[in-house]
Amino acid sequence: MPKHVIFAAPFFLDATVRFIRGACDLPGVDLTVVSQDPLDKLPADIRDRIAGHWRIEDALDSAQLVAAATELGQRFGPASHYIATLEQLQVPLAMAREALGIEGLSVEAARNFRDKARMKTVLRDAGVPCARHALTGDRSEATAFAERVGYPLVVKPPAGAGGKATYRIDNDAQLAELLDRHGPEPDRPTLFEEFVHGTEYSFDSVFCNDRLVWHSISRYMPSPLEVLENPWIQWCVLLPRDISGEEFDPIRQAGEQAVRELGLVTGLTHMEWFRLADGSIAVSEVGARPPGAQITSLLSYAHDVDFYKAWPHLMVFDEFPVPPRRFAAGAAYIRGQGRGTVRHVHGLADAQQRFGEIVVEARLPREGAAPSDSYEGDGYVIVRHPDTAVVENALTEIVRTIRVELA
Ligand SMILES: Nc1ncnc2c1ncn2[C@@H]1O[C@H](COP(=O)(O)OP(=O)(O)OP(=O)(O)O)[C@@H](O)[C@H]1O
Numbered sequence: 001m002p003k004h005v006i007f008a009a010p011f012f013l014d015a016t017v018r019f020i021r022g023a024c025d026l027p028g029v030d031l032t033v034v035s036q037d038p039l040d041k042l043p044a045d046i047r048d049r050i051a052g053h054w055r056i057e058d059a060l061d062s063a064q065l066v067a068a069a070t071e072l073g074q075r076f077g078p079a080s081h082y083i084a085t086l087e088q089l090q091v092p093l094a095m096a097r098e099a100l101g102i103e104g105l106s107v108e109a110a111r112n113f114r115d116k117a118r119m120k121t122v123l124r125d126a127g128v129p130c131a132r133h134a135l136t137g138d139r140s141e142a143t144a145f146a147e148r149v150g151y152p153l154v155v156k157p158p159a160g161a162g163g164k165a166t167y168r169i170d171n172d173a174q175l176a177e178l179l180d181r182h183g184p185e186p187d188r189p190t191l192f193e194e195f196v197h198g199t200e201y202s203f204d205s206v207f208c209n210d211r212l213v214w215h216s217i218s219r220y221m222p223s224p225l226e227v228l229e230n231p232w233i234q235w236c237v238l239l240p241r242d243i244s245g246e247e248f249d250p251i252r253q254a255g256e257q258a259v260r261e262l263g264l265v266t267g268l269t270h271m272e273w274f275r276l277a278d279g280s281i282a283v284s285e286v287g288a289r290p291p292g293a294q295i296t297s298l299l300s301y302a303h304d305v306d307f308y309k310a311w312p313h314l315m316v317f318d319e320f321p322v323p324p325r326r327f328a329a330g331a332a333y334i335r336g337q338g339r340g341t342v343r344h345v346h347g348l349a350d351a352q353q354r355f356g357e358i359v360v361e362a363r364l365p366r367e368g369a370a371p372s373d374s375y376e377g378d379g380y381v382i383v384r385h386p387d388t389a390v391v392e393n394a395l396t397e398i399v400r401t402i403r404v405e406l407a
């Protein structure tokens with residue numbers, strides 16, 4: 001009897017489609033898909049390989065996720081796994097799994113990962129270093145927090161993603177302005193955090209039956225918040241080839257502890273953390289899902305392994321053959337400058353001539369496209385090489401050379 005595995009995805013975004021395609025390769029599995037998007041939005045090669053599809057109106061509604069699984073279960077047997085990569089799906093899907101009696105991340109754990117205030121409380125209580133925070137809808141509490149921890153502060157929605165509505169606040173006047181503009185309101189609290197000064201990194205890890213079996217570290221150049229604050233900056237992410245140095249021991253220890261405290265048993269997680277000037281670290285946040293922003297592709301290139309296949313395999317079979325890190329890899333995110341739509345991409349030929357040999361994947365902005373408001377920009381170039389310095393230099397030079405003109 002094949003296993004029945006359901007993949008839930010509201011929309012067939014590029015990265016989601018790659019994971020669904022990876023899941024199509026699972027041996028002995030009938031893969032079905034639950035989505036808001038219609039089936040014909042899936043690429044034909046996937047349509048041909050999935051066993052079934054069920055469309056729902058709202059994938060964030062756990063009752064609809066349950067109903068879809070029940071329908072599909074009548075044709076393919078009760079599902080053994082119900083998986084999704086989307087951050088916003090983690091809680092409703094955990095609720096659906098619980099209702100259906102399917103194993104996976106618990107509702108409690110999913111809430112720990114989704115609610116940043118709750119996450120920080122769990123982590124601080126466990127002694128994992130992280131910024132002090134206050135979740136409040138009350139003006140005087142917000143002001144008291146500012147007095148206690150001092151400026152700058154970071155304000156964000158408690159369950160945000162993509163750095164949306166995340167700001168740095170430098171003084172009383174900015175705090176007052178923010179509070180005047182939008183709340184906080186008692187029923188819509190805002191998360192206030194002490195600002196962590198440091199270099200931002202990710203710590204991506206695989207847990208298998210409560211055991212950390214693998215991890216990766218990447219450096220953000222610069223932090224996503226700085227990229228959002230400065231429209232001229234084109235972001236880069238660097239995966240050094242060698243991450244065995246003792247400078248990473250503190251995050252290895254804190255990262256493993258953090259994921260365990262939050263309650264993940266099996267899965268691939270994406271954590272963000274800071275290294276402070278004095279060498280100490282602070283964990284920023286963790287997602288109970290594979291990394292976005294092309295980082296899953298970077299992991300694949302650095303290890304010569306397809307992580308879009310490795311993730312569904314891990315989730316369904318509790319197995320992760322640990323791959324050696326053979327390369328350094330990095331992404332330069334190309335971002336439109338100015339106002340309007342994409343007019344022209346300058347510097348491509350130059351960049352191609354200098355770094356074309358180590359480029360393994362690229363997506364360039366389309367002429368006429370509207371620019372994105374994300375730190376991921378409007379396109380990317382991925383490079384890899386055995387020597388980390390070569391990759392770091394290429395990233396720095398690529399974002400210096402390529403300029404996307406908007407008009
Ligand atoms: N306490 C903090 N101190 C300094 N910078 C911070 C702090 N919290 C967040 N940031 C900056 O803001 C960015 C976005 O914050 P956060 O990661 O919490 O939001 P998000 O919406 O989950 O983002 P994403 O989905 O892009 O990871 C971080 O990557 C970091 O650069």
Ligand SMILES: [Mg+2]
Pocket residue numbers: 162163272285
């Ligand atoms: Mg983040």
